[in-house]
Amino acid sequence: MSKEDKETKREEKARQKAELKALREKLMGQQQEIRAKGLPIIVLVEGWATAGKGSLINELISELDPRFYNVTTHRIDPEAESRYPFLYPYARAIPENGKIMIYDAGWMEDCVRKLMRREITKDEYKNRVRAVNEFERQLRDGGYLILKLFLDIDQDEQRKRIRAFRENFETEWRVSADDLWQHREYKLFRETYEAFMDKTGKLIPWHVLDGGKKTASACEALCLLTDMIDKALEKGRYVGKPFEEDFPLRKMPKLAAVDLSPALTDEEYREQLKKLQKRLGELHNVIYRKKIPVILCYEGWDAAGKGGNIRRIARPLDPRGFDVKPIASPEPHELARQYLWRFWTRLPRTGHICIFDRTWYGRVMVERLEGFCSEDDWKRAYNEINEFERQLTDWGAVVLKFWIHIDQDTQLARFNDRQNTPEKQWKLTEEDWRNREKWPQYEEAIDEMLQKTSTENAPWFIIESNDKKYARIKTLNIVIDALEKAIEARLA
Amino acid sequence: MSKEDKETKREEKARQKAELKALREKLMGQQQEIRAKGLPIIVLVEGWATAGKGSLINELISELDPRFYNVTTHRIDPEAESRYPFLYPYARAIPENGKIMIYDAGWMEDCVRKLMRREITKDEYKNRVRAVNEFERQLRDGGYLILKLFLDIDQDEQRKRIRAFRENFETEWRVSADDLWQHREYKLFRETYEAFMDKTGKLIPWHVLDGGKKTASACEALCLLTDMIDKALEKGRYVGKPFEEDFPLRKMPKLAAVDLSPALTDEEYREQLKKLQKRLGELHNVIYRKKIPVILCYEGWDAAGKGGNIRRIARPLDPRGFDVKPIASPEPHELARQYLWRFWTRLPRTGHICIFDRTWYGRVMVERLEGFCSEDDWKRAYNEINEFERQLTDWGAVVLKFWIHIDQDTQLARFNDRQNTPEKQWKLTEEDWRNREKWPQYEEAIDEMLQKTSTENAPWFIIESNDKKYARIKTLNIVIDALEKAIEARLA
Numbered sequence: 001m002s003k004e005d006k007e008t009k010r011e012e013k014a015r016q017k018a019e020l021k022a023l024r025e026k027l028m029g030q031q032q033e034i035r036a037k038g039l040p041i042i043v044l045v046e047g048w049a050t051a052g053k054g055s056l057i058n059e060l061i062s063e064l065d066p067r068f069y070n071v072t073t074h075r076i077d078p079e080a081e082s083r084y085p086f087l088y089p090y091a092r093a094i095p096e097n098g099k100i101m102i103y104d105a106g107w108m109e110d111c112v113r114k115l116m117r118r119e120i121t122k123d124e125y126k127n128r129v130r131a132v133n134e135f136e137r138q139l140r141d142g143g144y145l146i147l148k149l150f151l152d153i154d155q156d157e158q159r160k161r162i163r164a165f166r167e168n169f170e171t172e173w174r175v176s177a178d179d180l181w182q183h184r185e186y187k188l189f190r191e192t193y194e195a196f197m198d199k200t201g202k203l204i205p206w207h208v209l210d211g212g213k214k215t216a217s218a219c220e221a222l223c224l225l226t227d228m229i230d231k232a233l234e235k236g237r238y239v240g241k242p243f244e245e246d247f248p249l250r251k252m253p254k255l256a257a258v259d260l261s262p263a264l265t266d267e268e269y270r271e272q273l274k275k276l277q278k279r280l281g282e283l284h285n286v287i288y289r290k291k292i293p294v295i296l297c298y299e300g301w302d303a304a305g306k307g308g309n310i311r312r313i314a315r316p317l318d319p320r321g322f323d324v325k326p327i328a329s330p331e332p333h334e335l336a337r338q339y340l341w342r343f344w345t346r347l348p349r350t351g352h353i354c355i356f357d358r359t360w361y362g363r364v365m366v367e368r369l370e371g372f373c374s375e376d377d378w379k380r381a382y383n384e385i386n387e388f389e390r391q392l393t394d395w396g397a398v399v400l401k402f403w404i405h406i407d408q409d410t411q412l413a414r415f416n417d418r419q420n421t422p423e424k425q426w427k428l429t430e431e432d433w434r435n436r437e438k439w440p441q442y443e444e445a446i447d448e449m450l451q452k453t454s455t456e457n458a459p460w461f462i463i464e465s466n467d468k469k470y471a472r473i474k475t476l477n478i479v480i481d482a483l484e485k486a487i488e489a490r491l492a
Numbered sequence: 493m494s495k496e497d498k499e500t501k502r503e504e505k506a507r508q509k510a511e512l513k514a515l516r517e518k519l520m521g522q523q524q525e526i527r528a529k530g531l532p533i534i535v536l537v538e539g540w541a542t543a544g545k546g547s548l549i550n551e552l553i554s555e556l557d558p559r560f561y562n563v564t565t566h567r568i569d570p571e572a573e574s575r576y577p578f579l580y581p582y583a584r585a586i587p588e589n590g591k592i593m594i595y596d597a598g599w600m601e602d603c604v605r606k607l608m609r610r611e612i613t614k615d616e617y618k619n620r621v622r623a624v625n626e627f628e629r630q631l632r633d634g635g636y637l638i639l640k641l642f643l644d645i646d647q648d649e650q651r652k653r654i655r656a657f658r659e660n661f662e663t664e665w666r667v668s669a670d671d672l673w674q675h676r677e678y679k680l681f682r683e684t685y686e687a688f689m690d691k692t693g694k695l696i697p698w699h700v701l702d703g704g705k706k707t708a709s710a711c712e713a714l715c716l717l718t719d720m721i722d723k724a725l726e727k728g729r730y731v732g733k734p735f736e737e738d739f740p741l742r743k744m745p746k747l748a749a750v751d752l753s754p755a756l757t758d759e760e761y762r763e764q765l766k767k768l769q770k771r772l773g774e775l776h777n778v779i780y781r782k783k784i785p786v787i788l789c790y791e792g793w794d795a796a797g798k799g800g801n802i803r804r805i806a807r808p809l810d811p812r813g814f815d816v817k818p819i820a821s822p823e824p825h826e827l828a829r830q831y832l833w834r835f836w837t838r839l840p841r842t843g844h845i846c847i848f849d850r851t852w853y854g855r856v857m858v859e860r861l862e863g864f865c866s867e868d869d870w871k872r873a874y875n876e877i878n879e880f881e882r883q884l885t886d887w888g889a890v891v892l893k894f895w896i897h898i899d900q901d902t903q904l905a906r907f908n909d910r911q912n913t914p915e916k917q918w919k920l921t922e923e924d925w926r927n928r929e930k931w932p933q934y935e936e937a938i939d940e941m942l943q944k945t946s947t948e949n950a951p952w953f954i955i956e957s958n959d960k961k962y963a964r965i966k967t968l969n970i971v972i973d974a975l976e977k978a979i980e981a982r983l984a
Contacts, residue, residue, distance in 0.1 A: 061811065
């Protein structure tokens with residue numbers, strides 16, 4: 001290299017360092033406004049083994065206030081089969097409003113490696129790619145900024161780096177058997193990475209950075225990030241528009257058309273209850289061993305008998321293998337994240353039964369009617385919820401949804417009974433009376449919900465509960481049928 | 493059996509069933525008051541394999557409102573060495589105020605099995621027993637009700653049950669290799685269980701129930717539980733009295749006596765910073781491989797330079813292996829639990845570095861001075877914190893605590909600078925000015941904290957930060973020294 005060339009190179013390097021410094025300061029300057037406006041930001045850093053993801057992330061965060069960002073690393077564990085849906089660790093880690101979450105590799109690496117290892121079939125891979133697109137869109141529509149980076153190096157560069165790491169005792173451990181395997185299969189990996197980016201880059205684009213140029217790629221990443229933030233600060237928080245996708249739906253009757261007269265005698269009830277609970281207990285054993293996750297969703301009118309119904313299901317279950325998750329109004333740290341977050345974080349492990357006492361459908365009922373979210377928000381939710389539930393059933397879960405139904409007269413009688421019975425008074429609140437006044441609006445919302453979200457994979461069941469005994473037996477029968485089918489499907 | 497005997501037995505059974513029903517109803521009746529008074533309740537169910545822990549728990553919860561209780565199961569994983577302190581899963585699961593948490597086996601089984609397997613030494617076992625006593629006392633002193641049950645069966649009964657399970661294809665899986673091993677080593681297990689109960693039953697007694705008598709033991713458990721609740725509802729929430737235990741303490745100077753003049757030139761700073769950061773980066777590699785957890789605690793005056801100091805430590809670290817946890821005022825779900833809960837849940841995995849930007853010492857500073865807790869609460873905290881930190885260092889963690897120190901003049905100068913510099917204004921709040929007015933009270937509290945909690949295993953370091961450069965270099969040096977020592981100790 002001539003003296004002049006060296007001089008130019010030195011100048012170029014100094015220029016880049018200055019640019020990097022300026023960009024970092026820009027990001028630092030943006031921190032306060034991001035916090036004030038409550039913008040949540042996701043930076044996904046994917047790329048080749050040894051491409052320098054760690055250093056890139058370090059460059060991004062080095063001047064940031066630690067209260068402002070977090071880094072999450074998801075190690076793919078090839079031995080232990082995951083006990084949760086594949087998006088679970090990423091959904092759990094989404095940032096709260098006003099913060100940045102940096103994913104040190106994430107759903108891309110997860111999908112690509114699993115496919116390459118043949119741990120998932122091509123169909124499962126396709127489902128995962130679809131789920132990734134849904135996940136990203138839902139976050140974007142919920143006001144999240146998402147920056148997706150891929151750090152690229154060619155095979156020669158990777159070889160050099162692997163060698164350099166392995167020559168040094170102190171850094172040798174950084175190259176895993178997995179990384180060596182990737183290096184040997186470099187070509188196939190490149191094809192798969194590119195295909196993945198192709199399939200997931202339409203809505204939220206991928207940015208490929210040159211991993212060989214450390215400072216330049218840090219500058220580019222910071223440039224993209226600060227630009228994205230600038231635009232969002234100018235335009236304000238994005239709210240996605242509703243749209244409808246085709247899901248195979250079951251035809252549901254209007255609530256007004258439901259015959260609420262079915263009832264059981266005490267004797268019929270006792271006899272069937274005993275038999276069905278015994279059967280459910282047996283099935284729970286099988287579910288547990290076959291690692292089938294089960295999600296039972298309860299919604300219903302106040303005083304319809306949700307609690308008693310849930311207890312009859314829970315009674316024969318081994319407490320080690322099930323959980324009831326009561327859903328109250330969201331806490332501040334839950335409100336500060338996309339609305340499905342508090343359900344993602346409550347999902348059961350495989351083989352466990354989770355009973356949700358109220359669910360994510362609050363979005364299209366109470367939140368809709370009380371104005372706790374915008375019209376776009378709840379209208380979008382039908383589709384988002386269908387997607388979410390499809391991700392659960394793709395994972396292998398049995399998802400059943402129960403609307404515990406009574407008529408207005410029955411509710412009034414039960415309210416009065418609660419009011420007049422000291423031990424039951426706590427069950428009745430002012431809010432229950434207020435909700436009762438909005439019965440027609442609720443009925444309209446519930447009818448719409450039942451029409452739009454009773455998918456083949458995660459159907460709704462209307463449970464006639466004017467007679468609680470009938471309601472409990474009907475629910476038990478539905479659960480038992482569904483579990484038997486799921487077990488059969490696993491055996492096939 | 494004669495006809496009369498049969499008759500007596502039937503009557504006895506009916507009587508027990510009626511008693512069980514009455515007790516369950518009593519507990520149901522207590523629910524509301526427990527909730528209203530915000531009493532948190534822990535029920536620990538330990539016992540022999542096949543003794544019927546699951547059924548007992550089912551009897552306890554069968555009529556309860558699912559919003560009111562939870563069951564947590566901690567499976568002991570003999571293969572995977574835990575990445576957290578052994579109490580971590582139990583501390584994480586403590587209930588919030590007004591709820592019951594039922595532990596389906598817990599810290600007893602964990603301690604006893606680990607000892608029996610020789611996965612921990614006798615000394616480690618002793619430390620764990622001590623930690624269990626500390627953990628239970630801290631919860632009790634924080635107002636938790638704790639009921640500890642042990643389900644007992646003799647070796648013959650266990651043999652029968654294991655056989656019965658194994659004869660049936662559907663239930664065969666319930667008997668693990670571990671259970672068979674326990675059965676073979678029944679005698680040794682009995683001795684160890686009894687010794688454990690002996691060592692941990694003084695403060696909060698153990699209740700041994702006869703696992704052979706299902707209904708009777710459920711009655712007894714419910715009796716104990718409802719009695720305990722009755723008493724607590726009558727007396728009100730318990731607040732533990734402070735007491736002091738001997739910890740080996742380092743002598744700390746009073747803040748007023750600290751010489752704040754040390755300073756570095758820009759050149760000295762740059763040179764040392766580069767060298768020390770390089771070294772810290774190398775050590776981070778080793779820490780990671782040797783799975784040593786590191787916990788760095790930052791406290792200090794407003795504007796003392798905590799943020800900049802933390803960034804200089806974080807700069808050379810691989811973002812995959814460290815985390816900064818900023819501690820703000822507690823959220824509602826955190827306030828509803830024992831005060832150390834929000835720190836237990838933020839502990840790093842082994843091999844990771846966790847930097848706490850403010851810590852559990854808020855209890856004896858801001859919470860003390862602003863009256864956010866009672867005098868007994870903060871006075872008890874010195875001892876509780878020393879115990880907590882000893883549990884961390886017993887686990888193998890390096891725990892270092894930094895008080896970033898400046899004088900009042902320097903703080904005023906920095907406040908004024910922040911006020912006059914638009915980009916820095918956000919760093920200065922009304923609260924900072926208010927806190928400044930309370931400097932003398934804070935100084936007294938801090939002096940007391942430094943005297944009482946600078947233990948040999950988790951020492952405090954006063955970092956003179958009138959010159960921020962000096963402060964950063966001093967902190968880096970302390971961290972490097974401590975990590976080198978910890979690595980050496982592992983090699984020895």
